[in-house]
Amino acid sequence: MSQIVPLGKIATLLAMLGDKERSPFESMFGEVTFCQGKVGSMNMQKVISAVETAVKRNQLIKEDVYRETHALYHAILEALEGVTRGQLAIGEMMRTVGLRFAVVRGKPYDQEKEGEWIAVAFYGTIGAPVKGLEHEALGLGVNHI
Template identity: 70%
Template sequence: MTLEAQIGKYALLLASLTDEELAFLKPSFHKIRYCQGKVGSMNMQKVIAAVETAAKRNELILDNCYRETHALYHAVLEGIEGVTRGQPSIGEMSRTVGLRFAIVRGRPYAEESEGEWIAVAFYGTIGAPIKGLEHETAGLGINHI
C-alpha cells in the first residue's frame, strides 16, 4: 500500500497536527485531496454540518450528488462514534466537544474498480461544558463513495 493510499492515516495526522506542526509536513501532503476545519458545540448536527460544509466548499464532494454526501455522512458518524466512545450524542448527555477535523478523499486500493473512498478524522476534547473539565478524544471514519 502506497502512502497516498493511506487516507485514514493522513486524515488522523491532519486532524491532530497544529498549524505550526503542519507547516513542516505540508510538502508531504501535495499528492492527496484534503481539507481541514474546526468545530466546537454541544449540538451533534452542528458538528455534522461543519464537516459537510467544509467538504463541499473545498470540492471534496459534489454539492448535488447524494451518493457522495451519503458516503461522507457515514464516515462522519463512524468518526463521531470514536470521539464519543460509542455513544453518539453530546449535548443530550451534558457534554461538549472542541474538535479539529480533516477530510481526505482518495483511492486506497491499487485496483481501479475499487473506486474512491473518503476518510474523516476528529481530534480534540470532549467533556462537561465547564472549561478545564474536558479530555482528549479522537475518531476516524472511512467509507466508500
C-alpha cells in the same frame, strides 16, 4: 499486491496537527485532496454541519451526487462514534466538544476499480460543559464513495 495510501492516517495527522506542524508530513499526502476545520458545540448537528459545509466549500464532494454525500455522512458518524465512545450524543448527555477535523479524499489502492474513498478524523476534547473538565478524544471514519 496493491499499495495502500493511508487516508485514515493522513486525516488523523491533519486533524491533530496545526498548519506549521504539518509541513514535515506533507510528502506522504500524495494525490489526495483534503480540507480542515474546527468546531465546538453541545449540538451534534452543528458538528456534522460544520464538516459538511467545509467539504462542500472545498469541493471535496459533488453535492448533486447522492452517493458522495452518503459516504461523507457515514464517515462523519463513524468518526463521531470514536469521539463519543459509541454513544452518539453530546448535549443530551451534558457533554460538549471542541474539535479540529480533517476530511481526506483519494484513491487508496493501485487498482482503479477500487475507486475513491473518504476519511474523516476528529481530534480535540469532550467533557462536561465546564472549562478544564474535558479530556482528549479522537475519532476516525473511512468509507468508500
